[in-house]
Amino acid sequence: MSAARDAEVLEVDGHEVRVSHPDKVVFPQPGLTKLDLVRYYLDVADGALRGAGGRPMVLKRFVKGIEKEAFFQKRVPENHPDFIDTATLRYASGTSAEETVIRDAAGLAWVVNLGCIDLNPHPVRAEDLDHPDELRVDLDPMPGVDWSQIVDVAMIARDVLTDHGLVGWPKTSGSRGMHLLVRIEPRWSYPEVRLAAESLAREVERRAPGLATARWWKEERGESVFVDFNQNAKDRTVASAYSIRPLPDARVSTPLDWAEVRGCRPEQFTVASVPRRYAELGDPHAGIDDAAGSLDGLLRLADELGPAEKAPRGKGGDGGGGRRLSTMPLIEIARTETKPEALEALERWKAKHPEVVAALTPADVLVDGMRGSSSLWYRVRVNLQHVPEAERPEQGELEADYDPWAGKTWPTGRDGR
Structure with a gap:
């Protein structure tokens, strides 16, 4: 067996890009190496840059492979090459990076070499950091929701956009859901863009009750598609077009033509299949930059709909110690460092309460990735709404109680990297 190579230097558009440990296997199931991922992004470079190029991005680095949690790096590495630009973003917390x-x-090749599997750009151009030029519609299915329901909601969202003078460009999220990208003129602030997105979500819910929801609190959504308007908040990023997602089959967030949306499935778009599709069909989003529209229609809709319903809070002026008081009978099961640990804790709890499990629907089990200081941690909760009140277990000791902030210190001026 030959020894693994330490590096391979690629010539890319007149620049030398060093790929360290090119033979390192990143996706064991299809056997994809780090160099395979770099070559994939070079094959679809024009499309990937249409989604992520010219935008500041958070580096989501999987330096230990897809089996381990990524860490999020906002600051550009100090020794970056001269073909990498930078932009200084100021966050709502008052920090900057x-x-x-x-x-x-x-x-593209350089960020993949850093361990970035997917690309996570902000919805602004580096030349104008205060005015987004993209509104993002994230259709996030709850457990138990199938693809056909997601497609139905996507079609309704497209109609709402059309009715308000905007064009939606669909792509698979690279997981179970779908994204609609909407180019807009860079004239509105982040709060205005988020308000427009929230109004869109509320109108989709109004037109498709039971299929779609704009309810922010997960336990209140049922088996519906959440139209996640908060992806338009200032600090949020989403995986952009042609991003590889950290799933075992190396699935890709793939731009689609509307005519193919209903007949496709997310799992058919992978690192193995997308370059061939790209070479044969081109990029369905090739015209997106020529379709920038106005938010005036959605902002008028916001006035017509009036203020969104606010979530109930705990007693006291601070909302119950800063915590929301849920209207649902929730119990917390575990807090863990990794998703496998969360699922193991959930199974332990289920084994102790088989009679409760029998009454639950898929959407009653809530496993949430929570943003920590530089990586995700996981919280497991169960909604007991379908369990007879007399049979509901009390909140007990957690099956696992991970503290993501244990041992952390926060120096003045931290940027939350």
Whole structure:
């Protein structure tokens, strides 16, 4: 057996890009190496740059492979090459970070070499950091929801956008859901864009009750598709077009034509299949930058709908110690460092309460990835709404009680990297 190579240097658009440990297997199931991922992004470079190029991005680095949690790096590495641009973003917390901006295929190869599997750009251009030029509609299915329901909601969202003078460009999320990207003129602030997105979500829910929901609190959504308007908040990023997602089959967030949305399935778009599709069909989103529209229609809709219903809070002026008081009978099962640990804790709890499990629907089990200081941790809760009140277990000791902030110190001026 030959020894693994330490590095391979690629010539990309006149730049040399060093790929360290090119033979490292990143996706064991299809056997994809780090160099395979770099070559994939070079094959679809124009499309990937249409989604992520020229935008500051958070580096989501899987340095230990897809089996381990990624860490989020806002600041650009100090020793970045001269073909990597930067932009300094200021966050709502008052902190700031000089973030990475890629503009060419060499930049794509460079960020992948850092361990970035998917690309997570902000919805602004580096030249104007205060005015988004993209509204993002994230159709997030609850457990128990199938693809056909997601498609139905996507079609209704497209109609709402059309009715308000906007064009939605669909792509698979690379997981179970779908994204609609909407180019807009860079004239509105982040709060205005988020308000427009929330109004869109509320109108989709109004047109498709039971199929779609704009309810922010997960336990209140039932088996519906959540139209996640909060992906338009200032600090949020989403995986952009042609991003590889950290799932075992190396699934890709793939731009679609509306005519193919209903007949496709997310799992058919992978690192193995997308370059061939791209070479044969081109990029269905090739015209997206020529379709920038106005938010005036959605903002008028916001006035017509009036203020959104606010979530109930705990007693006292601070909302019950800063915590929301749920209207649902929730109990917390576990807090863990990794998702496998969360699922193991859930199974232990289920084994102790088989009679309760029998009454639950898929949407009653809530396993949430929570943002920590630089990575995710996981919270497991169960909604007992379908369990007879007399049979509901009390909140007990957690099956696992991980503290994501244990041992952390926060120096003045931290950027939350």
